[in-house]
């Protein structure tokens with residue numbers, strides 16, 4: 365899996381406006397907020413299944429109705445198209 369160039373990353377983030385690039389973590393990050401814990405955990409459950417299927421897993425944490433996510437490709441040491449794909453899946457699942 366090829367790490368994205370800075371140009372590719374900037375172009376991709378235009379389609380993922382809720383995400384920002386964290387230089388230090390070499391990851392895209394976003395916070396999701398839900399009505400309550402049940403909604404937040406239901407989201408995490410759906411994404412866990414999709415992540416396992418794609419063999420690409422988020423770094424994330426949950427506090428009540430909030431889920432903080434960082435997406436990076438450990439094997440590539442930075443951002444790849446797999447992170448962009450998972451970000452789009454997460455955006456869609458959160459707004460469904």
Ligand SMILES: C[C@H](O)[C@H](O)[C@H]1CNC2=NC(N)=NC(=O)C2=N1
Pocket residue numbers: 419420421422436437438439440
């Ligand atoms: C063995 C397995 O395919 C790898 O460890 C996968 C699993 N999930 C992964 N997830 C992420 N985010 N980055 C990886 O490099 C990665 N590698």
